[in-house]
Amino acid sequence: MIKTQEDREDLAQEVYLKVFDKLASFKFNSKLSTWVGTITYNTCLKFLEKKKIPILDVTNKEGAESWDMLESKALGSDYSPIESYIFKKESGQVLASEIEKLPPLYKTIITLYHNEEMSYREIGEITNLPEGTLKNYLYRARKQLRESLLLNYNIEDL
């Protein structure tokens, strides 16, 4: 959620101090990791709000159209499947950098769902989002990630 390393360090420290201070108020209604996740998420939200950084950008329609064009071109071509090239392990660096470019909320839910392998319910508890909204955001986040991956590659090189 947080771009700069310095801010990440400060926030990580702040989160752990908050957890220590509020530990007595943990009601055992959820997993400890989910509770810590909620504190982390809210701390980051406050930070972003203070810095006036939006957690979600409006989707670019133009980008979606160009994606459809690129996708049909790539999937319909005789070249190897796009995933074998773009999503292969060697291009992890590129993938990480594209995830980094996503809006903070998209980056958070993508990481929690795919990296941390949390359920919709757990992510919902952390982000305070209803399951339906969360799924929609996750669909849009994945779509945006794929779009940006494809648009930043020269499709003719595939």
Add this chain to the structure above:
Amino acid sequence: MKAEHLSDHEIQRYAFDSLECKTDVIEHMSSCSLCKKRVESYLALSNSIQDLPEPQLAFDLSNRVLTQLETTAGKRSILNYFIYSLIALGLVVIISCLFYSAGVLIDLFKSYSGISLTLVVSVALLISFGITADMLRSYNKKINMLNY
């Protein structure tokens, strides 16, 4: 069965929430190679995200947090002393009451017949077992919650 290709939303639902898919979507998927490729593509993306290394902090977080905690430890110890003093005071009051009313309590038990005394003790023991069992259940639940 759906004649046209599936939307991106339906493709993702099939890839990640297949139980929520409608029958016509599942039927379409069984015969459309283009949509299958799109699903595979999303699954490949998901696997690649999973394979990304865990982010690492470039500094010793525990050291920094512990240093900060030491500065607040003084304030906490005063609060702890206050709590322990209250507990000690409570214990003194309870022991004094028992000490001064010991005679009355002994007389009370002596006045009961054997059967009623057994009944009182049995009920007290049952309640104690119930409370202990509940405390154990609650403790196990909490430990499971902590086990993340």
